[in-house]
Amino acid sequence: MERDALEFPVDDDDDVDPRRLRSRTRLLDAATTLLSAGGIEAVTIDAVTKASKVARTTLYRHFSSSTQLLAATFERLLPQVHPPPGTGPLRDQLIELLSRQATLFQEAPLHVTTLAWVALGPTPNSTQETYDRHALRTRIVDQYRQPFDRLLQSPKARADLDEFDPQLILCQLVGPLAFARLTGLRAIDRQDCERIVDDFLAAHRRHADEPAT
Template identity: 55%
Template sequence: MAMSSTDGRPDHDDDVDPRKVRSRTRLLDAATALLESGGLDAVTIDGVTRLSHVARTTLYRHFDNVVQLRAATLERMLPPVVQVPVGGTLRERLIELVTRQADVINDAPMHLTTLAWLATAERDEAAGARVGSLRHRLIEQYRKPFDELFEAPEARALLAGRELAAVLAQLIGPIIFPRLTGIGYATRADCTRIVDDFLAATAVSGAKPAASA
Protein backbone atom coordinates (compact mmCIF):
# COMPACT_ATOMS: atom_id res chain seq x y z
CA MET A 1 0.00 0.00 0.00
CA ALA A 2 1.29 3.46 -0.86
CA MET A 3 2.09 5.70 2.08
CA SER A 4 1.17 9.36 2.27
CA SER A 5 3.90 11.94 2.12
CA THR A 6 4.38 14.79 4.58
CA ASP A 7 2.19 17.06 2.51
CA GLY A 8 -0.67 14.58 2.57
CA ARG A 9 -0.31 13.47 -1.03
CA PRO A 10 0.10 9.79 -1.91
CA ASP A 11 3.64 8.72 -2.78
CA HIS A 12 2.71 6.03 -5.31
CA ASP A 13 3.00 8.46 -8.24
CA ASP A 14 6.52 9.37 -7.15
CA ASP A 15 7.40 5.69 -6.91
CA VAL A 16 6.29 5.16 -10.52
CA ASP A 17 7.93 8.25 -12.02
CA PRO A 18 11.66 8.62 -11.21
CA ARG A 19 11.55 12.21 -12.43
CA LYS A 20 9.18 13.12 -9.63
CA VAL A 21 11.44 11.40 -7.12
CA ARG A 22 14.41 13.39 -8.40
CA SER A 23 12.59 16.73 -8.42
CA ARG A 24 11.23 16.23 -4.90
CA THR A 25 14.69 15.22 -3.67
CA ARG A 26 16.27 18.30 -5.24
CA LEU A 27 13.62 20.55 -3.70
CA LEU A 28 14.12 19.09 -0.22
CA ASP A 29 17.91 19.16 -0.59
CA ALA A 30 17.70 22.86 -1.41
CA ALA A 31 15.25 23.54 1.42
CA THR A 32 17.51 21.72 3.88
CA ALA A 33 20.53 23.75 2.78
CA LEU A 34 18.56 27.00 3.19
CA LEU A 35 17.34 25.92 6.62
CA GLU A 36 20.88 25.15 7.75
CA SER A 37 22.25 28.46 6.50
CA GLY A 38 19.41 30.85 7.31
CA GLY A 39 16.81 29.21 9.50
CA LEU A 40 13.18 28.44 8.78
CA ASP A 41 12.42 31.87 7.30
CA ALA A 42 15.05 31.27 4.62
CA VAL A 43 12.99 28.36 3.25
CA THR A 44 10.86 30.22 0.71
CA ILE A 45 9.35 29.21 -2.61
CA ASP A 46 11.66 31.57 -4.51
CA GLY A 47 14.74 30.51 -2.57
CA VAL A 48 14.11 26.78 -2.99
CA THR A 49 13.29 26.95 -6.71
CA ARG A 50 16.33 29.13 -7.37
CA LEU A 51 18.74 26.89 -5.46
CA SER A 52 17.29 23.59 -6.71
CA HIS A 53 16.82 24.73 -10.34
CA VAL A 54 13.37 23.19 -10.19
CA ALA A 55 10.50 25.15 -11.70
CA ARG A 56 7.91 26.73 -9.43
CA THR A 57 5.15 24.79 -11.21
CA THR A 58 6.96 21.56 -10.41
CA LEU A 59 7.32 22.55 -6.78
CA TYR A 60 3.58 23.08 -6.52
CA ARG A 61 3.00 19.56 -7.81
CA HIS A 62 4.68 18.33 -4.65
CA PHE A 63 3.68 20.99 -2.10
CA ASP A 64 0.62 23.21 -2.00
CA ASN A 65 2.38 26.03 -0.15
CA VAL A 66 5.51 27.01 1.73
CA VAL A 67 4.14 25.67 5.04
CA GLN A 68 3.93 22.15 3.59
CA LEU A 69 7.40 22.54 2.11
CA ARG A 70 8.86 23.61 5.46
CA ALA A 71 7.08 20.82 7.30
CA ALA A 72 8.41 18.23 4.85
CA THR A 73 11.92 19.65 5.22
CA LEU A 74 11.80 19.53 9.02
CA GLU A 75 10.35 16.04 9.14
CA ARG A 76 13.05 14.88 6.75
CA MET A 77 15.68 16.08 9.24
CA LEU A 78 14.02 14.50 12.27
CA PRO A 79 14.15 10.83 13.30
CA PRO A 80 11.39 8.63 11.85
CA VAL A 81 8.29 7.94 13.90
CA VAL A 82 8.42 4.52 15.57
CA GLN A 83 5.64 1.95 15.55
CA VAL A 84 3.87 0.66 18.65
CA PRO A 85 4.96 -2.92 19.43
CA VAL A 86 2.25 -5.57 19.61
CA GLY A 87 2.21 -8.60 21.88
CA GLY A 88 3.84 -9.15 25.23
CA THR A 89 3.22 -7.68 28.65
CA LEU A 90 2.84 -3.96 29.17
CA ARG A 91 6.38 -3.80 30.56
CA GLU A 92 7.76 -5.64 27.53
CA ARG A 93 5.90 -3.40 25.09
CA LEU A 94 7.04 -0.26 26.89
CA ILE A 95 10.66 -1.44 26.88
CA GLU A 96 10.42 -2.24 23.18
CA LEU A 97 8.84 1.12 22.36
CA VAL A 98 11.46 3.07 24.33
CA THR A 99 14.22 0.98 22.72
CA ARG A 100 12.88 1.67 19.24
CA GLN A 101 12.81 5.37 20.05
CA ALA A 102 16.38 5.16 21.32
CA ASP A 103 17.49 3.42 18.12
CA VAL A 104 16.17 6.20 15.85
CA ILE A 105 17.61 8.90 18.14
CA ASN A 106 20.98 7.15 18.14
CA ASP A 107 20.99 6.89 14.34
CA ALA A 108 19.87 10.47 13.66
CA PRO A 109 22.43 13.18 12.77
CA MET A 110 22.10 15.12 16.01
CA HIS A 111 23.13 18.51 14.63
CA LEU A 112 20.42 18.36 11.96
CA THR A 113 17.81 17.05 14.38
CA THR A 114 18.59 19.80 16.88
CA LEU A 115 18.50 22.40 14.12
CA ALA A 116 15.09 21.17 12.98
CA TRP A 117 13.65 21.48 16.49
CA LEU A 118 15.20 24.89 17.03
CA ALA A 119 13.77 26.04 13.71
CA THR A 120 10.26 25.50 15.05
CA ALA A 121 10.86 27.59 18.18
CA GLU A 122 8.69 30.69 18.42
CA ARG A 123 10.90 33.68 17.78
CA ASP A 124 8.60 36.63 17.32
CA GLU A 125 4.95 37.55 17.65
CA ALA A 126 4.31 37.66 13.91
CA ALA A 127 5.69 34.17 13.26
CA GLY A 128 4.67 32.68 16.58
CA ALA A 129 1.30 31.22 15.58
CA ARG A 130 2.59 29.74 12.32
CA VAL A 131 5.78 28.29 13.72
CA GLY A 132 4.13 27.19 16.95
CA SER A 133 1.51 25.31 14.95
CA LEU A 134 4.23 23.49 13.03
CA ARG A 135 6.02 22.49 16.24
CA HIS A 136 2.71 21.29 17.70
CA ARG A 137 2.13 19.17 14.61
CA LEU A 138 5.56 17.55 14.90
CA ILE A 139 5.19 16.94 18.64
CA GLU A 140 1.82 15.29 18.12
CA GLN A 141 3.32 13.07 15.45
CA TYR A 142 6.20 11.88 17.59
CA ARG A 143 4.14 11.26 20.72
CA LYS A 144 1.48 9.31 18.82
CA PRO A 145 2.92 5.81 19.49
CA PHE A 146 3.04 6.58 23.21
CA ASP A 147 -0.53 7.90 23.09
CA GLU A 148 -1.58 4.60 21.53
CA LEU A 149 0.26 2.52 24.12
CA PHE A 150 -1.15 4.48 27.05
CA GLU A 151 -4.74 4.23 25.77
CA ALA A 152 -5.13 0.83 27.46
CA PRO A 153 -6.62 1.05 30.99
CA GLU A 154 -3.67 -0.73 32.67
CA ALA A 155 -1.23 1.57 30.91
CA ARG A 156 -3.29 4.65 31.73
CA ALA A 157 -2.98 3.75 35.42
CA LEU A 158 0.78 4.28 35.11
CA LEU A 159 0.23 7.96 34.42
CA ALA A 160 -0.99 8.33 38.02
CA GLY A 161 -2.79 11.54 37.15
CA ARG A 162 0.18 13.09 35.36
CA GLU A 163 0.24 14.44 31.83
CA LEU A 164 1.75 12.13 29.22
CA ALA A 165 4.25 14.87 28.31
CA ALA A 166 5.79 14.62 31.78
CA VAL A 167 6.00 10.84 31.48
CA LEU A 168 7.69 11.12 28.08
CA ALA A 169 10.28 13.47 29.57
CA GLN A 170 11.00 10.82 32.20
CA LEU A 171 11.23 8.00 29.65
CA ILE A 172 12.89 9.71 26.69
CA GLY A 173 14.89 12.46 28.40
CA PRO A 174 17.61 10.03 29.60
CA ILE A 175 17.99 8.83 26.00
CA ILE A 176 18.32 12.26 24.41
CA PHE A 177 20.66 13.75 27.03
CA PRO A 178 23.64 11.43 26.31
CA ARG A 179 23.32 12.16 22.57
CA LEU A 180 23.15 15.92 23.04
CA THR A 181 26.13 15.99 25.39
CA GLY A 182 28.21 13.42 23.52
CA ILE A 183 28.36 11.09 26.51
CA GLY A 184 27.20 8.09 24.50
CA TYR A 185 24.22 6.13 23.26
CA ALA A 186 21.36 4.49 25.11
CA THR A 187 21.37 0.70 24.76
CA ARG A 188 18.50 -1.75 25.20
CA ALA A 189 19.82 -2.43 28.70
CA ASP A 190 19.63 1.30 29.43
CA CYS A 191 16.07 1.44 28.12
CA THR A 192 15.09 -1.54 30.26
CA ARG A 193 16.50 0.18 33.34
CA ILE A 194 14.70 3.44 32.46
CA VAL A 195 11.37 1.64 32.09
CA ASP A 196 11.83 -0.42 35.26
CA ASP A 197 12.72 2.72 37.23
CA PHE A 198 9.59 4.38 35.85
CA LEU A 199 7.39 1.40 36.74
CA ALA A 200 8.87 1.21 40.23
CA ALA A 201 8.26 4.92 40.77
CA THR A 202 4.64 4.68 39.63
CA ALA A 203 4.07 1.69 41.92
CA VAL A 204 5.38 3.66 44.90
CA SER A 205 3.25 6.66 43.96
CA GLY A 206 0.09 4.57 44.05
CA ALA A 207 -0.32 3.12 40.57
CA LYS A 208 -1.51 -0.48 40.39
CA PRO A 209 1.42 -2.81 41.19
CA ALA A 210 0.12 -5.33 38.65
CA ALA A 211 0.78 -2.84 35.85
CA SER A 212 4.53 -3.31 36.22
CA ALA A 213 4.42 -7.08 36.07
Protein backbone atom coordinates in the same frame (compact mmCIF):
# COMPACT_ATOMS: atom_id res chain seq x y z
CA MET B 1 25.45 18.71 -2.85
CA GLU B 2 24.04 16.40 -5.52
CA ARG B 3 23.34 18.88 -8.30
CA ASP B 4 22.75 16.27 -11.01
CA ALA B 5 19.63 15.06 -9.27
CA LEU B 6 18.25 18.60 -9.23
CA GLU B 7 18.68 19.66 -12.88
CA PHE B 8 15.17 20.67 -13.90
CA PRO B 9 13.94 23.16 -16.50
CA VAL B 10 12.82 26.47 -15.03
CA ASP B 11 9.15 26.46 -14.03
CA ASP B 12 7.75 29.95 -13.52
CA ASP B 13 4.09 29.28 -14.13
CA ASP B 14 2.23 27.00 -11.77
CA ASP B 15 -1.34 28.04 -12.51
CA VAL B 16 -2.16 24.50 -13.69
CA ASP B 17 -2.44 22.19 -10.70
CA PRO B 18 -0.09 19.45 -11.97
CA ARG B 19 2.58 22.07 -12.63
CA ARG B 20 2.02 23.53 -9.19
CA LEU B 21 2.50 20.14 -7.59
CA ARG B 22 5.64 19.51 -9.63
CA SER B 23 7.17 22.84 -8.72
CA ARG B 24 6.47 22.28 -5.02
CA THR B 25 8.04 18.84 -5.23
CA ARG B 26 11.14 20.28 -6.91
CA LEU B 27 11.48 22.93 -4.23
CA LEU B 28 11.19 20.40 -1.42
CA ASP B 29 13.57 18.00 -3.18
CA ALA B 30 16.14 20.79 -3.43
CA ALA B 31 15.59 21.93 0.16
CA THR B 32 15.92 18.35 1.40
CA THR B 33 19.23 17.86 -0.40
CA LEU B 34 20.56 21.18 0.87
CA LEU B 35 19.47 20.42 4.44
CA SER B 36 21.06 16.97 4.37
CA ALA B 37 24.32 18.26 2.90
CA GLY B 38 24.76 21.60 4.63
CA GLY B 39 22.38 21.87 7.57
CA ILE B 40 19.78 24.52 8.30
CA GLU B 41 21.98 27.42 7.18
CA ALA B 42 22.17 25.95 3.66
CA VAL B 43 18.42 26.17 3.10
CA THR B 44 18.05 29.72 1.80
CA ILE B 45 15.64 31.09 -0.79
CA ASP B 46 18.48 31.75 -3.23
CA ALA B 47 20.02 28.31 -2.79
CA VAL B 48 16.71 26.48 -3.17
CA THR B 49 15.62 28.36 -6.28
CA LYS B 50 19.03 27.87 -7.88
CA ALA B 51 19.16 24.14 -7.11
CA SER B 52 15.54 23.43 -8.09
CA LYS B 53 15.45 25.64 -11.21
CA VAL B 54 12.14 27.00 -9.94
CA ALA B 55 11.61 30.74 -10.11
CA ARG B 56 11.59 32.79 -6.90
CA THR B 57 8.09 34.07 -7.68
CA THR B 58 6.87 30.48 -7.90
CA LEU B 59 8.53 29.60 -4.60
CA TYR B 60 6.65 32.41 -2.87
CA ARG B 61 3.37 31.06 -4.23
CA HIS B 62 4.04 27.91 -2.23
CA PHE B 63 5.93 29.26 0.79
CA SER B 64 5.63 32.73 2.25
CA SER B 65 9.10 32.64 3.83
CA SER B 66 12.22 30.54 4.28
CA THR B 67 10.84 29.50 7.69
CA GLN B 68 7.74 28.03 6.09
CA LEU B 69 9.88 26.27 3.48
CA LEU B 70 12.16 24.85 6.17
CA ALA B 71 9.22 23.69 8.27
CA ALA B 72 7.74 21.87 5.27
CA THR B 73 11.11 20.28 4.55
CA PHE B 74 11.52 19.09 8.13
CA GLU B 75 8.01 17.65 8.18
CA ARG B 76 8.72 15.78 4.97
CA LEU B 77 11.79 14.17 6.55
CA LEU B 78 10.26 13.14 9.86
CA PRO B 79 10.45 9.35 10.20
CA GLN B 80 7.62 7.41 11.75
CA VAL B 81 7.77 5.98 15.27
CA HIS B 82 6.33 2.49 15.01
CA PRO B 83 4.35 1.25 18.02
CA PRO B 84 5.47 -1.88 19.88
CA PRO B 85 3.64 -5.20 19.60
CA GLY B 86 0.20 -5.02 21.15
CA THR B 87 0.72 -7.96 23.48
CA GLY B 88 3.02 -8.74 26.37
CA PRO B 89 3.79 -7.16 29.76
CA LEU B 90 3.66 -3.37 30.04
CA ARG B 91 7.36 -3.26 30.92
CA ASP B 92 8.37 -5.16 27.78
CA GLN B 93 6.23 -2.96 25.54
CA LEU B 94 7.63 0.24 27.07
CA ILE B 95 11.21 -0.97 26.68
CA GLU B 96 10.59 -1.90 23.05
CA LEU B 97 8.95 1.45 22.27
CA LEU B 98 11.70 3.42 23.99
CA SER B 99 14.41 1.37 22.28
CA ARG B 100 12.86 2.13 18.89
CA GLN B 101 12.86 5.81 19.78
CA ALA B 102 16.53 5.65 20.81
CA THR B 103 17.41 3.97 17.51
CA LEU B 104 15.52 6.69 15.66
CA PHE B 105 17.57 9.38 17.37
CA GLN B 106 20.81 7.61 16.49
CA GLU B 107 19.98 6.76 12.88
CA ALA B 108 18.02 9.87 11.89
CA PRO B 109 20.11 12.90 12.91
CA LEU B 110 17.77 15.28 11.08
CA HIS B 111 15.09 14.25 13.56
CA VAL B 112 17.19 15.75 16.35
CA THR B 113 18.02 18.79 14.19
CA THR B 114 14.29 19.35 13.79
CA LEU B 115 13.78 19.30 17.54
CA ALA B 116 16.59 21.80 18.05
CA TRP B 117 15.32 24.14 15.34
CA VAL B 118 11.75 24.11 16.63
CA ALA B 119 12.86 24.72 20.22
CA LEU B 120 15.87 27.00 19.79
CA GLY B 121 15.71 28.41 16.28
CA PRO B 122 15.58 32.13 15.40
CA THR B 123 12.61 34.18 16.55
CA PRO B 124 9.90 34.18 13.84
CA ASN B 125 9.51 37.47 11.98
CA SER B 126 5.79 37.24 11.35
CA THR B 127 2.55 35.70 12.52
CA GLN B 128 2.72 33.24 9.63
CA GLU B 129 6.22 32.09 10.61
CA THR B 130 5.03 31.67 14.20
CA TYR B 131 2.12 29.57 12.95
CA ASP B 132 4.39 27.46 10.72
CA ARG B 133 6.75 26.67 13.58
CA HIS B 134 3.89 25.97 15.97
CA ALA B 135 2.31 23.61 13.42
CA LEU B 136 5.58 21.72 13.03
CA ARG B 137 6.05 21.56 16.80
CA THR B 138 2.53 20.15 17.17
CA ARG B 139 3.26 17.58 14.46
CA ILE B 140 6.43 16.44 16.24
CA VAL B 141 4.79 16.27 19.67
CA ASP B 142 1.86 14.30 18.27
CA GLN B 143 4.24 11.91 16.56
CA TYR B 144 6.00 11.21 19.85
CA ARG B 145 2.86 11.07 21.93
CA GLN B 146 0.64 8.79 19.87
CA PRO B 147 2.40 5.45 20.47
CA PHE B 148 3.05 6.29 24.13
CA ASP B 149 -0.52 7.50 24.66
CA ARG B 150 -1.94 4.33 23.12
CA LEU B 151 0.17 2.20 25.42
CA LEU B 152 -0.14 4.23 28.62
CA GLN B 153 -3.88 4.85 28.24
CA SER B 154 -4.63 1.16 27.77
CA PRO B 155 -6.74 -0.62 30.42
CA LYS B 156 -3.71 -2.70 31.44
CA ALA B 157 -1.55 0.38 32.02
CA ARG B 158 -4.34 2.17 33.87
CA ALA B 159 -4.71 -0.82 36.17
CA ASP B 160 -0.97 -1.09 36.85
CA LEU B 161 -0.03 2.59 37.19
CA ASP B 162 -1.05 5.42 39.48
CA GLU B 163 -2.37 8.75 38.27
CA PHE B 164 0.10 10.57 36.03
CA ASP B 165 0.46 13.59 33.78
CA PRO B 166 0.85 12.31 30.18
CA GLN B 167 3.04 15.25 29.14
CA LEU B 168 5.34 14.83 32.13
CA ILE B 169 5.56 11.09 31.51
CA LEU B 170 6.68 11.74 27.93
CA CYS B 171 9.40 14.06 29.24
CA GLN B 172 10.49 11.45 31.79
CA LEU B 173 10.71 8.65 29.24
CA VAL B 174 11.90 10.37 26.05
CA GLY B 175 13.70 13.31 27.66
CA PRO B 176 16.87 11.35 28.56
CA LEU B 177 17.14 10.09 24.97
CA ALA B 178 16.83 13.56 23.46
CA PHE B 179 19.26 15.09 25.96
CA ALA B 180 21.88 12.40 25.40
CA ARG B 181 21.66 12.78 21.63
CA LEU B 182 21.65 16.58 21.57
CA THR B 183 24.66 16.84 23.89
CA GLY B 184 26.54 13.84 22.53
CA LEU B 185 26.95 12.67 26.10
CA ARG B 186 26.33 9.02 25.25
CA ALA B 187 24.49 6.70 22.91
CA ILE B 188 21.43 5.28 24.64
CA ASP B 189 21.20 1.51 24.16
CA ARG B 190 18.56 -1.05 25.08
CA GLN B 191 20.04 -1.60 28.52
CA ASP B 192 19.72 2.12 29.21
CA CYS B 193 16.10 1.98 28.06
CA GLU B 194 15.45 -0.88 30.46
CA ARG B 195 16.82 1.23 33.32
CA ILE B 196 14.72 4.25 32.32
CA VAL B 197 11.57 2.13 32.14
CA ASP B 198 12.30 0.35 35.42
CA ASP B 199 12.83 3.68 37.18
CA PHE B 200 9.58 4.96 35.69
CA LEU B 201 7.63 1.89 36.78
CA ALA B 202 9.15 1.99 40.26
CA ALA B 203 7.89 5.54 40.65
CA HIS B 204 4.43 4.98 39.16
CA ARG B 205 3.52 1.36 39.84
CA ARG B 206 0.26 1.19 41.74
CA HIS B 207 0.51 -0.39 45.20
CA ALA B 208 -1.41 -3.60 45.76
CA ASP B 209 -3.79 -1.94 48.24
CA GLU B 210 -4.41 1.10 46.02
CA PRO B 211 -7.62 0.96 43.94
CA ALA B 212 -7.44 1.48 40.19
CA THR B 213 -9.11 4.56 38.73
